[in-house]
Amino acid sequence: MTTTHNLGFPRIGAKRELKFALESYWKGQSSRDELKALGAQLRQCHWENQSGLDLVPVGDFAFYDQMLDMSFTLGNLPERVRGFQGDPLDNYFRVARGRSAQNAEAHAACCGGGVAAGEMTKWFDTNYHYIVPEFTASTTFKLDATRLLDQLAEARAQGVKAKPVIIGPVTYLALGKAKDQTRGDADKLALLERLLPVYAELLDTLAAQGVEWVQIDEPILVTELDADWKHAFNTAYHQLKASKVKLLLATYFGQLQENQHLAANLPVAGLHIDAINGRDDVQPLLNLLPSHKVLSLGVINGRNIWKTDLAAVLDWVEPLADRLGERLWIAPSCSLLHVPVDLDSEVKLDADVKSWLAYALQKLDELKVLAAALNNGRASVKAELEANQAAIAARRTSPRVNNPVVKAAVATLDAALGQRQSVYGQRSPKQAALLKLPAYPTTTIGSFPQTSDIRHARSEYKAGRLDEAGYQAAMKAEIERSVREQEALDLDVLVHGEAERNDMVEYFGEQLDGYAFSQFGWVQSYGSRCVKPPILFGDISRPKAMTVEWIKYAASLTKRPMKGMLTGPVTILNWSFVRDDQPRSVSCYQLALAIREEVLDLEKAGIRVIQIDEAALREGLPLRKAQWQTYLDWAVESFRIAANGVEDETQIHTHMCYSEFNDIIQSIADMDADVITIETSRSDMELLDAFENFQYPNEIGPGVYDIHSPNIPTQGHIEQLMKKAAERVPAERLWVNPDCGLKTRQWPEVIPALTNMVAAAKALRQAA
Ligand code: GLN
Numbered sequence: 001m002t003t004t005h006n007l008g009f010p011r012i013g014a015k016r017e018l019k020f021a022l023e024s025y026w027k028g029q030s031s032r033d034e035l036k037a038l039g040a041q042l043r044q045c046h047w048e049n050q051s052g053l054d055l056v057p058v059g060d061f062a063f064y065d066q067m068l069d070m071s072f073t074l075g076n077l078p079e080r081v082r083g084f085q086g087d088p089l090d091n092y093f094r095v096a097r098g099r100s101a102q103n104a105e106a107h108a109a110c111c112g113g114g115v116a117a118g119e120m121t122k123w124f125d126t127n128y129h130y131i132v133p134e135f136t137a138s139t140t141f142k143l144d145a146t147r148l149l150d151q152l153a154e155a156r157a158q159g160v161k162a163k164p165v166i167i168g169p170v171t172y173l174a175l176g177k178a179k180d181q182t183r184g185d186a187d188k189l190a191l192l193e194r195l196l197p198v199y200a201e202l203l204d205t206l207a208a209q210g211v212e213w214v215q216i217d218e219p220i221l222v223t224e225l226d227a228d229w230k231h232a233f234n235t236a237y238h239q240l241k242a243s244k245v246k247l248l249l250a251t252y253f254g255q256l257q258e259n260q261h262l263a264a265n266l267p268v269a270g271l272h273i274d275a276i277n278g279r280d281d282v283q284p285l286l287n288l289l290p291s292h293k294v295l296s297l298g299v300i301n302g303r304n305i306w307k308t309d310l311a312a313v314l315d316w317v318e319p320l321a322d323r324l325g326e327r328l329w330i331a332p333s334c335s336l337l338h339v340p341v342d343l344d345s346e347v348k349l350d351a352d353v354k355s356w357l358a359y360a361l362q363k364l365d366e367l368k369v370l371a372a373a374l375n376n377g378r379a380s381v382k383a384e385l386e387a388n389q390a391a392i393a394a395r396r397t398s399p400r401v402n403n404p405v406v407k408a409a410v411a412t413l414d415a416a417l418g419q420r421q422s423v424y425g426q427r428s429p430k431q432a433a434l435l436k437l438p439a440y441p442t443t444t445i446g447s448f449p450q451t452s453d454i455r456h457a458r459s460e461y462k463a464g465r466l467d468e469a470g471y472q473a474a475m476k477a478e479i480e481r482s483v484r485e486q487e488a489l490d491l492d493v494l495v496h497g498e499a500e501r502n503d504m505v506e507y508f509g510e511q512l513d514g515y516a517f518s519q520f521g522w523v524q525s526y527g528s529r530c531v532k533p534p535i536l537f538g539d540i541s542r543p544k545a546m547t548v549e550w551i552k553y554a555a556s557l558t559k560r561p562m563k564g565m566l567t568g569p570v571t572i573l574n575w576s577f578v579r580d581d582q583p584r585s586v587s588c589y590q591l592a593l594a595i596r597e598e599v600l601d602l603e604k605a606g607i608r609v610i611q612i613d614e615a616a617l618r619e620g621l622p623l624r625k626a627q628w629q630t631y632l633d634w635a636v637e638s639f640r641i642a643a644n645g646v647e648d649e650t651q652i653h654t655h656m657c658y659s660e661f662n663d664i665i666q667s668i669a670d671m672d673a674d675v676i677t678i679e680t681s682r683s684d685m686e687l688l689d690a691f692e693n694f695q696y697p698n699e700i701g702p703g704v705y706d707i708h709s710p711n712i713p714t715q716g717h718i719e720q721l722m723k724k725a726a727e728r729v730p731a732e733r734l735w736v737n738p739d740c741g742l743k744t745r746q747w748p749e750v751i752p753a754l755t756n757m758v759a760a761a762k763a764l765r766q767a768a
């Protein structure tokens, strides 16, 4: 018999119930008890949803984040929140979200005043963000198993076959940050000795409750580990092997590769691997794995929304089941946290596309069909398998998916497409002659405040209460407003302000063929925040121009250069659910060709500065460094295809929302944008070092205004930042601009901030 299990379930709720409950609690509109009750209700519902499985995860539910839960379980609270007197849940939210100094006084008596939030960062290569555990040399750990035991008791009361889920000690340390770091990773590794007894106590506590299996997540095993970390794995699991529970060591998101031997030989009772991304690990593991161990294969993709080709999985897994017998388990590849909950909620989704999809609940159904086929023969689930085959075949051959013209265009791509007519040194004087910009030219990153008027007009339009003409007029009024404001501010290169865009990816996806949009395809990004990635299902083409009319209108309102604004192919790709039937690179090239057409249409319409945002380029980097270059090669080539068809006089800008470029600077230079704007204000320009050391040849706009903060930067501060920038990059290649778009700010913040920014640029010109 093959055992079925699940690694984790999305906790946000099919209709984002947890999001709304959290936000209402944070606003003081509902009580802590109400929030806790909602949590219990969601857990109950999610366990019911998983009821047909042999083992169901418990402890995967978190009010904010599973890593933060683990920090509380291990008693690893940052010093600044220790000694808090109130309810632990409130302390938990203080670490998660911080408390501002403004509110601090009002709260000084009840909860100790202002406190900085824990740092948040991306969970491996997903779009989920966790709260980074903090360590110092004096960090100690102390078990608090309350949350886990409470949830276990709830699950048991409901008759759930519970498998508690925890983050393993090595991953926990590896993903944390040594706050008083002096010796790098050594500081963190030194804590292992203190950490392990707490893990041992936790496992004993669970054993005392009669728990048989515990899932212990060590996804760090799919990354490149140096000898110290490998050693830590051995130390940790040899120490934990005395425990009476059986450990299922869970890895996911990638391949074990050179860590296969290590993972196979740790003294645990079972190993789970991601058999979607790490399928090549399976054969070697069959030989490496000691014969008493369970091998759990993640055969259903927990990262995308496509139906599984069940027959193909069975063809592959049936022989393994014969060989492994009881030792074979099957599961989704990773926690289902990264997919939406229930496809049945989607009533508006295109019927064809819908028939090709599976959300979390449907993925669990697939798992059950696979188990039935393995345990009782394919005939026992004949109808299910036939329906699955029909959907898979329909998708494969659908004309909605396959566009021969697009396929041919990608098949015949050649490097010349990505090549500018001349090198930067030759085109830059031509651009200067055309644009006639001053030294330290000023610009913004694209969006201006999305006011409530704009949002209201859009929702009325979507609801059919505002007609097309009315909507156009409202957006044009906003564009005009932002152009007038920019002229009054005396900015040099203007933007239209992106009023008509709900979101920088969705806006383009909606206009491209090959994209679909869900209503309930929400995935947790962090805390109560969710994203609803558009679904790239078919070959991408652009039926008509997407931005030209708006930009032309904006340009008609001013004599100053108007910057056309587009989202780049890599960012569109990285922020979408993408196809699993062709390589990501192919989808990216298709997007690049569509954006290229838009760039050329803008140029034809007289727009001579065009920005192509690649906010998410870095996010797409593979987990393993060894695979970075391959990704960067096609990502950069895609950008070049999109951007570089223009004449020398047309100035290409790109924008990236971060400032770590050290390790990818060659690729950034290869993109060959005339101007790159980046986020630097919070790093005090030090991160420009990467550009300095590399002698980056083109122009740079290091952000001087932190748009995430409501604070208004002073002229003096901006001048100081620019002077630091000029120590690293020749002044004639510097631009002055904010860190990112201004859509989340209010006009009364934007005007004084940009006033100071323009004044700073003018002062720098004077001084030069
Ligand atoms: N042009 C976009 C804007 O200004 C860029 C946003 C981003 O980089 N995240 O909103």
Ligand code: ZN
Binding pocket: 445, 615, 655, 656, 657, 658, 739, 740, 741
């Ligand atoms: Zn940005």
